[in-house]
Amino acid sequence: MRAYVLQVTQATLALLLAPGLVGLIRWMKARLQNRRGAPMWQPYAELRKLFQKEVIVSSNASWVFRAAPFLVFSSTVAVTLLVPILAVPLPFDRVGDLLVVVYLLLLGTFFLALAGLDVGSPFGGMGASREMTVAALAEPAIALAIFALALSAGSTNLGQIVARTLAHPGTALSPGHLLAFGALFVVTLAETGRLPIDNPATHLELTMIHEAMVLEYSGRYLALIEWAAATKLLIFFSLLGNLFIPWGVAVALTPATVAIAVFSLLAKFIVLAGTVAVLETRIAKLRLFRVPELLSVSFLLGLLAVTSSFLLR
């Protein structure tokens, strides 16, 4: 019973923390760029505002446009129930493995892209086309990172990957793990629409990807999509933080271990958010047709990770 409570707590915590994580990155970026920046809780205020506004739907749009925000949000919440954020192994660990996580996220992307096309605006189509291109090209790198992790852990189930690394701390520093981390980090940037693949801060530029796709959304629909996007970022950060550096994740479900888990999670998030903020301050956005090169680097990292895991078995 306690495990189920923790499971729901974990998902709730993920949803509650997600906007703050986005706010944290924005704030850090602003400080790094010598701006004062909006406070960390700005995204919460934005969500609150959006939930109180009416929705405007294009007259061209069909039910797909109105269903997409709910599908995107629900599939993302479903993923927060599968990913080890605070503790392992949680009861839902057996419902889905890492492959399920990847394909559930693809489900959201799929419907968001359809919604982009549904309004008939060129922006929506452009965003949908680019989002699906990037999503498709990121797939092989994710698959290889999964393969590398599964090889050393003997399973694609997230709980077991974490448990295995905790039991054998040496594997965290094996070349396979390090290279897979690199691959997954690049994929994280691509999947969550960060620089250098997409610019989350831009609007009305022909270079935007995610923002172009959701341009027609407003009110509570936009709130759901923004919230889901923030949660997706948190999910990828949790994967990076907990699969590769699993220390702190609660194994025994006592209040003390859960408290440690929360604090270590926050520490990992701050480090990862700082990395992303520094990166986004230092580098410019890539041209769309240079993005495949970056993703193929990530693919190669994944391939090297698997190869080294094979050879060092």
Place this chain on the structure above:
Amino acid sequence: MTPEHLLLAVVFSYGTGALAAIVVGGAVGRGLVAGCALLAALSGVMLGVICLGAEHAPTVSAPFLPLTSFSLRIDGLSAFFLILIGIVGAAVSVYGFGYSAAYEGRYSLRLLGAMLNILLLSLSVQVMADNALTFLVAWEAMSLSAYLMVLTEHDRPGTLRAAHWYIAITHASFAALVGMFLLLSAGDLTTSFSAMRSALLTPGVRNAAFVLALLGFGAKAGIVPLHVWLPMAHPVAPSHVSALMSGVVIKMGIYGLVRVTIDLLVGGPSWWGGLVLGIGTVSALLGVLYALMEHDLKRLLAFHSVENIGIIFIGLGAGLLFQSYGLMTLATLSVVGGLYHTLNHACFKGLLFLGAGSVLHATGTRNMEELGGLVKRMPRTAFFFLVGACAISALPPLNGFASEWLVFQALLGGSAIPQAEVALIMPIAVAMLALTSGLAAACFVKAFGITFLAIPRTPVAERAHESPVSMQAGMLTLAVACVALGLAPFVIVPLLESSLAGLNGFTATTVVFTPALPLQVPGTFGQMSAPLLAVGLAVLLTLVPLALRILGADQRLRVGDTWGCGRIGQTPRMQYTATAFAEPLRRIFAELYRPTRDLSIDFHPASKYFVQSIEYRSEIHPWFERVLYGGLVLVIRTTARWVRRLQGGSLHLYLLYMALAFLVLLTVARWWR
């Protein structure tokens, strides 16, 4: 009912349907064709279900057949394919009733109805065949009846060419199969399959038989580079026939390959599996890449058949590879994954072709660039097509995901292969499979989004109407099958395992089920529970809107114009097109596509800064087809021209040829002894 009764029901219903089609015309004829085919297909499903559960494969004698050397036997594998044929056959025959109404008075409905029944009959007989002769006769009947149905709309441009390609490649494959069976049976085609299993063959003969089987069955299945006929022939056939061809007929290549390589030859050296796996990977990737560039809805689906056959080949190839290393648990898992995907592809590809048929029926065009906005005009077709699109894109919790997950898990198990250099094939296959499924999702966003969403691009799309009830019923059947197959891997996988259990070395104890219904594979694999995943998603989908309402989110909704950068009055031309949607991928894979570009600009005579018109044309022709088949066609043409000289038109000359041929044959026969 015993299997014998059901078998008779299958044969006689299809036979009656074929006869009725020829004798009775009009709506009654269409009804009889559909009714008989439906009855037979359902009997086929029941026959399959009975024989799948049976401990021993019942041997069914068929004394009513004229040739005594015909021999039928139903084992687990046959039963599985009977079910597959039955499900798609039932949906297609119901759909065909409404769809072929538009053909009344234009094309020969009698021929179409008769051939539909004969095709379904020959498919059913083929998977039950227990000797080479029965198999080959059914195979040829299948190929010829499909050929005649491809020719239905014979007066349309492209149909004849497509049919020629189809019949040429299908006969090349037939020749390869005859050769293969002659090798296996030491020259006697009536040798039963059980005798072939126990035959002791030299490695050279076995390898030759494998290569011939791969060529013959691969050409039928549509693997790269033998797939050229597939994107030509499938689109020009009537849509329910396309569904049958893509859903079932090409699966006979899969059936044949499993039957011959895994059952009759009992596996082989590791290069067999490696080759099948490699071909599968290449087919999957090239299939989806070419599908992305297609704007013809049915051609796009045909290219996706190449892709999915590739995925099935990946499963079978991995199975053969594991079998050669004696890793039978993994081999079972891989082959089960491949066969599961075979059934799933039959359902969702059948569904998608039926959906495309409804679009064609309503608008008269297959060109996606002329469509759009159909989701409001034909909502049910749109919904069914969306189910199919999600299933083929492997989105959970639909069936495409369940089988791709199994194939992924099997490939991840490749680390168990002791030779590291062989095992390294697996991660590459995993990456390519992942890329394929990502690109497939992109392609179906395009296919569904451009065809069904936003504003109609032409008046024909504007005037589109929902299809008749019978067509909707056909689509509904397959859509339900897609959902059910996705939710119930815990039922399907053990059934598939038991269907393989008759084959040498395949075990039925791979997958373990815990009470929470996840699929769990002992050893190195993960777990997944499709039903719980679906329940979770459903609960969340109801909770989220409810929570929004309770927590006081604003519920107002206003309908307005799409934002057009301040411009008022949106036209369909402002929308993204299918070409534009695929443009980033076309640029990224430009090396592969090698598109031809043709840009001509008309300037104003007074100044070149005023453009009067711009014409841009860009086409993609698969270059390797030109390279591979260009030479072949040239050689065949030259030979044919040379051979033609023999035909002088003189009767005396022909008599001389016959006498000479007879003499030569007699001499050869004498010398052979």
